Amino acid sequence: MKHIKRLLVLIFLCIVCVAGYFTYRGYQRYEAAVDEISIEEKIGEIKSNPSYTTYDELPKTYLEAVVAVEDKRFYKHWGVDIISVGRAIKNNIQAGKLVEGGSTITQQLAKNLYFNQEQSIERKAAEAFMAFSLENKYSKKEILEFYVNTIYFGDGYYCVADASRGYFGKEPNQMSDYESTMLAGVPNAPSAYAPTVNPELAKERQEKVLRSMVKEKYLTQEQASQIVEGQ
Known part of the structure; x- marks a missing residue:
């Protein structure tokens, strides 16, 4: 022992x-x-992007x-x-x-x-x-x-504005709830979930996003169902 x-x-x-x-x-x-480049400088580089949102x-x-x-x-x-x-x-x-x-x-x-x-x-x-x-x-x-x-959204889009414009032809503030919940799921695996790559997988991922939102009480189940139906 x-x-x-x-x-x-x-x-x-x-x-x-x-x-x-x-x-x-x-x-x-x-x-x-x-030491090589400060956090403030890195953030400044991000904000200098014309597509920054x-x-x-x-x-x-x-x-x-x-x-x-x-x-x-x-x-x-x-x-x-x-x-x-x-x-x-x-x-x-x-x-x-x-x-x-x-x-x-x-x-x-x-x-x-x-x-x-x-x-x-x-x-x-x-x-x-x-x-x-x-x-x-x-x-x-x-x-x-x-x-x-x-973050990378697939199709060469490295920020939310470029992804919103590229996938939906809209500025970010114009995205519908359907588009918002679909886009939120893409960065997890852009090569699989990008809407232009596999619409079915993108939809499945969106459903996971909606389930998570319901679980975390951002949405009711009824609201989540309305988002899917009101695409």
């Missing part, structure tokens, strides 16, 4: 050491990124749809959602592979601003530090605004 306890303690210490190492490496990577120019339904399907606890966490991370770890272990990332909207923004798609613990740690920094500097409203102006 003593040997088992010692082994468990040793395993625990190893895990702590490994976690500490990658956290430190992640912090170094975060520092190197902001402000929070107030976006439909309420679209903003609620994004939060409901991408990061339901967005207004409750400080950049990293420990609950989502724990759930993702559990699901990945059960699946035996990476099936869920647990990234918040703020973490995704951090990745879009500074990091690539590399899947590593070090990069995730750097992303977390960047997310904390973003939350410290900007409001939730601003972070959501920056996010929808930096």
